[in-house]
Amino acid sequence: xxxxxxxxxxxxxxxxxxxxxxxxxxxxxxxxxxxxxxxxxxxxxxxxxxxxxxxxxxxxxxxxxxxxxxxxxxxxxxxxxxxxxxxxxxxxxxxxxxxxxxxxxxxxxxxxxxxxxxxxxxxxxxxxxxxxxxxxxxxxxxxxxxxxxxxxxxxxxxxxxxxxxxxxxxxxxxxxxxxxxxxxxxxxxxxxxxxxxxxxxxxxxxxxxxxxxxxxxxxxxxxxxxxxxxxxxxxxxxxxxxxxxxxxxxxxxxxxxxxxxxxxxxxxxxxxxxxxxxxxxxxxxxxxxxxxxxx
DNA sequence: CCTAGAACCTGCGAGC
DNA sequence: TGCTCGCAGGTTCTAG
Numbered sequence: 001x002x003x004x005x006x007x008x009x010x011x012x013x014x015x016x017x018x019x020x021x022x023x024x025x026x027x028x029x030x031x032x033x034x035x036x037x038x039x040x041x042x043x044x045x046x047x048x049x050x051x052x053x054x055x056x057x058x059x060x061x062x063x064x065x066x067x068x069x070x071x072x073x074x075x076x077x078x079x080x081x082x083x084x085x086x087x088x089x090x091x092x093x094x095x096x097x098x099x100x101x102x103x104x105x106x107x108x109x110x111x112x113x114x115x116x117x118x119x120x121x122x123x124x125x126x127x128x129x130x131x132x133x134x135x136x137x138x139x140x141x142x143x144x145x146x147x148x149x150x151x152x153x154x155x156x157x158x159x160x161x162x163x164x165x166x167x168x169x170x171x172x173x174x175x176x177x178x179x180x181x182x183x184x185x186x187x188x189x190x191x192x193x194x195x196x197x198x199x200x201x202x203x204x205x206x207x208x209x210x211x212x213x214x215x216x217x218x219x220x221x222x223x224x225x226x227x228x229x230x231x232x233x234x235x236x237x238x239x240x241x242x243x244x245x246x247x248x249x250x251x252x253x254x255x256x257x258x259x260x261x262x263x264x265x266x267x268x269x270x271x272x273x274x275x276x277x278x279x280x281x282x283x284x285x286x287x288x289x290x291x292x293x294x295x
Numbered sequence: 296c297c298t299a300g301a302a303c304c305t306g307c308g309a310g311c
Numbered sequence: 312t313g314c315t316c317g318c319a320g321g322t323t324c325t326a327g
Contacts, residue, residue: 002320032304061321086321087305102305123304125321171298180322187320237307240320257320278301279319 002086004060004151004185005228006240006248010090011063013243014056017092018117022070023048024110033104033121036081036144037129047130048080048107057139060151060184066133066140077133081142085125091118092243122239151185152221163214166206173209174202174281177221186221189234189257192282194221196256201288202274202281208291227253256282 026045028034037044054066054076062083066076082090091100095114105119105128119128131142150157165182166173176182177191186194195202197220198213209217228234232248236258241247251258255265260273264284274281 006320083322084320085304086319121304122306123319123321125304169297175298178321189320234320236320277299279321 002061002084002240003187003190003234004153005190005225005250006233006235007058007061007063007084007185008153008229009233009242009248010084011056011058013092014063014065014090014117017115017243018053018065018109019055020053021109021111021113022052023050023067023107025049025108027106027108028104029106030104030124032124033119033127034129036127044128044130047078053080054140057141058151059141059145059154060148060180061187062142062145062148062184064140064142067130076140077135078130079133079140079142081129081131081145082119083126085121085123085127087123087239088119088121088126089239089241089245090243091120091241091245092116093118148180149182149184152183152218153185153225157183159215159218162218163209163211166209166214169206171206172202173200173204173206173217174276176206183221185225188279189254190221190224190228192256193224193254196282196284196288197224199287201290202276202283204291256284258282 026048028041028045031041034041034044048067050070051067052070057064062081064079064081066079068076092115095116100120102120102122103118104121107117131144133140134143134146162183166176169176174191174195177186194217198217200217228250231250231253233240234250235241235247236251259271259282261270264271264287267286269284269286271282272285
């Protein structure tokens, strides 16, 4: 489940159902699901057994679980990193319930709770891996995602630095929103939603944004993400679910994404869809005027 | 250094 | 019915 609100829904589920439990056994059913763990599937499994899982953390669309050997006193220095890609799910399922068709990794725990953690992923763009954490980082940030920017719901996100970075870039606003090293957690849906709310066209050069416009954009990004979070995330089908397999309902509140030919909720003009970067951009041709240079 | 585009996968629905 | 095509919420690698 791709974007920040959906990943956060999963993070909180892991926090509730997996945090504090000790790994008894790991089964990798598809090696591609752990390809970011360079030492291989066997090593991934062996390294986890007998380790206790700490509080679930998230940055943008990445989430991780710190792990420590049983009885350790020092702060954890390794973490299980998870990315859901386009179609990944982390499910907490009753032991013995039938395997999902695209079950890739199973984690069993050494306790009396009769549930296990499953990574299910149709397209295998996502995956799990084990990494060292950045020394001194209070949340145990895995070193391999140190280059990922903080997300807009992170209290330490620097609005001013974001604006400065936008002004320096020679690119367009939607590309910038999807660049996880500039701002993380925003994907194709919430980019379109935030741009619609801000009345910005996706092809606006980032260098043309004024400080107030950037502030407005950030406000709308935060608003739409918080609203989606309250609704349990966005899902059009059973691919995007929380750890209990339940879908959120924010798709009913989308103003731009997926609304081609439907009336703009602000001005009534028919919404448009444009092919864009091997995907789609949805926008209102009246509220979101293209920039002169590219019009 | 930066930016744009293709590649990586599987499944679904539309159209022929 | 069955085929092909386009499309899907992301990241990463390559070419320029």
